[in-house]
Amino acid sequence: MADLVTLTINGKTVQAPPGTLVIDAAKRAGIEIPAFCYYEGFSLQAACRMCLVEVEKMPKLQASCTLPVAEGMVVKTESDPVVKARKSTLEFLLTNHPLDCPVCDKGGECELQDMVFRYGAAESRFTEIKHHVDEKQWSPIVFYDAPRCILCYRCIRVCSEGMGVGALGIVNRGVYSEIAPSHGDHLECDECGACIDICPVGALTSGTYRYQTRPWEMKHVGTICTFCSNGCKTTLGVRNEKIVRGNNRDKSGINGEFLCIKGRFAFDFQDHPERLTSPLMRIDGKLQEVSWAKALEAVAKKFAEVKARNGKFGIVGSTKTTNEENFFLQKFARQGLGTNNIDHHRSGDVVTLMDALAGRTNALATVEDCYQMKAALVVGADLAQEHPLLAYQLRANFRHHNARVYTVTRGPVREDQYSVSRVRTEPGKELEGVESLRPMLSQEPELLILFGSSIKGEDVRRLVAFADSLNIPVKYICLVDYSNSRGAVDMGLLPDLGPGYQPVDNPGLTLPEMMAATDLDVLWVVGANPLARYSLAAANAFVVVQEMFLTETAQRADVVLPAASAYEKNGTVTNVTGQCQKLTAAAKTMGTKPDLEIMGLLAKEMKLNLGIWTVQSVFEQIRTQVRGYNIPLPVVATGQAAQTSPLNGRIPVISRPDLIQSASNTLFTSGSLGRYSKKLTSVLEYPGELYRP
Amino acid sequence: MTFSPELEKKLAKLIASYPPGKEKSALVPMLMFTQDEVGCITPELVQEVAKRLNIPPVQVDEVVSYYSMLHRKPMGKYHIQICTNISCLLWDADKLFEHACQKLGLGHKQVSADGQFSLEEVECIGACSWAPAIQVNYDFHHHVTPEKFDQIIDSLKKVQ
Amino acid sequence: MLYNEPSPLETRVLTRRFGLPNSAHIDTYLAHGGYRSFEKCLEMTQEQIIEEVKASNLRGRGGAGFPTGLKWSFVPRQSPKPKYIVVNADESEPGTCKDRVLMENDPHLLIEGVLIAAQAVGAKRGYIYIRGEYRYLIDIMDRAIEEAYSRNYLGKNILGRGIEFDLYTHTGAGAYECGEESALLESLEGKRGQPRIRPPFPAVAGLYQCPTVLNNVETFCAVPSIIEMGGKAWAELGVPKAGGTKLTCLTGHINKPGVYELRLGFPVEKMINEVGGGIRGGKKMKAFIPGGSSCPVLTGEEAWPLTMDYDSMAKAGTMLGSGGVIIMDEDTDMVKAALRIMHFYQHESCGWCIPCREGTTWLKKLLTRLDQGLGTSRDIDLVGDLAQNMLGRTFCPLGDAAALPTISIVQKFRHEFEAKIAKVQVAMPASANHPFVVVQ
Ligand SMILES: Cc1cc2nc3c(=O)[nH]c(=O)nc-3n(C[C@H](O)[C@H](O)[C@H](O)COP(=O)(O)O)c2cc1C
């Protein structure tokens, strides 16, 4: 402890490493110094002057947000001069701030309100005319009300430093200063809304939430975003079973406060008018609404009949349903229906990676590793578009720790802004590009490798061999697409592998094989849309689809069972880095059921004994039966991320690289689901482009 | 957008005067010099400057709106700037400004219909010891009385 | 060209070539001892040059009066980064017009001063940041720089001695805040003129985050004569803790306003009555500002016995500042003066920090009202109170610059505010848009 600096704050002895800012040292000692512009993780501004403190032997009050601790320093954060200064700064702020709190979205959650409440507004001495400008709409997402803006520059920093976008600027001078969007009168950006959430007042508001409700009228449910594989926590604000807001302002979860447009705003598919709310059955060639009982009965009957005559099932699972659902589905298939014809849309070669790394410990990276590791190599992926959280972490790692980032990609990517070296290659030639970086990479103390879907099969093994030859510690992330793509593999939604990568005795049909099999009797699709990419060869196949919308696949169905969305169910999902997190139902759509319940009811209807199908009991089965999933329950239960560890044995199957293909989603798309978010489709940037900075 | 050969030469020299990679430094001078030729900072000019310096246009907008000598709308051919700051005020610059308003029929930041004159009340222009002072475009005039002001304007009118 | 007659009471060191025919030309400069100090420096070590400047007691002429030699000594000797010289020729402090005459009449003096500074710290590149309004000075400086290149005083191999230094002009575009050193650097980097967090100071991390010597024009112009005369002799021109002469701009109600080079420590009375020919119209002096509108205002009585130097002014509660002397006679409307000064700071506040941005705006509104006689005695208290609330709490000194004159005017001339509001009878607030109603 010799190299700690000792100082006194409000009479309390505090120790902090040299270079710590007084505001942070105080915070760690439980003393909060108010601030608008200071924001941990972003560049310093010292503009709001709220954090002024008294420091002995210094003539003027000092901004604690830029003042490093010094040995023997004596700081007072609530002395009379300090409180008087704060009060007067607030008085200044309120002169041009419209006092429209009753209709302001931020009312009740506003840092300015809180601060005035704490330090007292005193009498109104300002009797002059306020400076007014009209509110502006910059995009379907972002609205800006300049008079409410207190110019703390948080939005500008989160956009340029946090997101690497730099779409916001500041125009005019003095009291006329305001925030300005990237293109004259409108924004062209990621539309992530980070600026809105970080705004301490109601200057930036969202097109989704504005004038919808008061914050205290919502219930707030923390769950996991359903769109991409990064697994961000999003806290949904729900009023009357309708989701009205998404954010993660409490910074819980692996993403801290980060969310992209999908996690923050695209929840609106939940009450899309085309949402299915009743089971449908093909009667007289047309899909017609029927009761749940009738639909389940029809399906169970058909399943039992086909099973009885040893007919051919094809089962397609989802990359968005929960681990419990996936586990139960494969159990249903294998034990209930006696088939290994089960598959899902594979978007990354997880299997070969697991095999190549078999027996190692510490070879799979976490989201946190993206922020901590000294060097990172991105191969064949547009990280900022496809894996926004991982990209955000890398960017922060560069900002805070000077991480050295290398890219080997087809075209320019956002990581180029700060990468130490960038190689452009044709897809499929990435490994040559990687090889060309050998001299630099071998100088690194450690390396994180993130690779996309073009690295598959033998290329994965070559990549691992290359990394081994560097003789440095290396960790990997195999980039997959969707919120539970990883869970789908782990739970064994594969014809040749059961849960936990255990090979099955007689492998079944792959997804394309099922689609091509002219003698298929039943196609059962749970939360997927294979007919968007394949055509179904078996004209007479009985098609059962569990879906939220009438997708291409659902339109071909004989029975459609309306499913609850991820935001309406409990369970767990596993993200791209193998971190298992809990989904908590936030809302409900009348008429729908969670897929697990649908499957359970079907099993019941068929009188199959597949065990209890509550979320808890299936999760217990996963914990005990799936390799790598023996994770601590309290971690998951309390909403944290539990690291799974499936790296413990060879996997003697051929991973079928030909079946692996990423959907190449952008920031604004997410397979079939994204189309049903009006927010996503309404922004100028939709559907987005890969490989553009 | 293309500029006159002389201006292009000037801009090339300007950009070369900053270390490699620091070309953004040329932004303010570039806007000043191009504004002199184009007449004001048009949206096209913002795009052009952003392109030449390889910066996002919003960064140009940030700068344009900060500096008081950069204008979004054209000023008159003769832009009359009257300092009314303290040292000039003590020599009746406020009255001179009022006189100028009368004489030109213009108010602060207004441009005459024929585009010949514009008037602006400006902050200290660094001529305090020879107050009151005005600038016509970049030319200084010191010890300006209302009579002298009229002479200046009348002679400018004759030039036209 | 000289805009006012010189005075026999001047001590013309920096301005000694003023008035010579073709004084801006390098031949004139060379014929009158030009660039000799620089050549002398070529035989000196960096430490020796800095020691000489320290011995001269030269204090920065831009307003803050920081010891120049000390500032130069902060530049890290061993730095892998390039070093820069930046000349602050933004001259925007109301009442100040001295840098302009230096550059106009003797541009090579500035170039030589810069060269010596470059020698002293090992810089290879310099910029002269000239305010946008001074376009004609850019032409003059560019011409002088060209001459210096052609005579081998600038370039890659100066005087065949293997020394490299390039000098460029850079124009501002109308922003007082760009005179503040860190805002100037931001502006020079192509950004809004918003000040930076300090420390680090420019000497350590200035232009492009590299070590930078940033001084006022007059400061650089003083350096050649310091090297020529020796620091000690130069120091003796002034007072014990501040050496040399100071270009003083006499402005306002005085018979012979103009820029004069006076020794530091020059008595105020002599400066006004003898150099400046007395108060205009034989009137009494009501108020006196020693160094630009950012300084606290003194009453005539307070000012008369003082001398023009840093310590004497500090003792009287004000500052020597930039040397922009503003003299106001007995007929001056001090409320109007306070308003005009606040009008300026409100216009120039960059908007970065809350107390300055909102404080200047509120004060301008309030003073506008008081100037119209609309207000109560509580409003006068409010002016002083708001200014106090800005003082020492803003991000950069501009907030102080706005607060200080205001506080002093309200304190010392409160009766003028009272008299104004007494003339107009007002009723209490009627509505937010028309807070005061005049009762006929
Ligand atoms: C608001 C503000 C405006 C300033 N304007 C000028 C200016 O126009 N010219 C100048 O030389 N210094 C100006 N200064 C002072 C500079 O910040 C800096 O102290 C000075 O240029 C340093 O040079 P010196 O040590 O030679 O005085 C200003 C300071 C402030 C706070």
Ligand code: SF4
């Ligand atoms: S005091 Fe604050 S607002 Fe004023 S000029 Fe300085 S930084 Fe800008």
Ligand code: FES
């Ligand atoms: S938090 Fe320190 S000035 Fe704003």
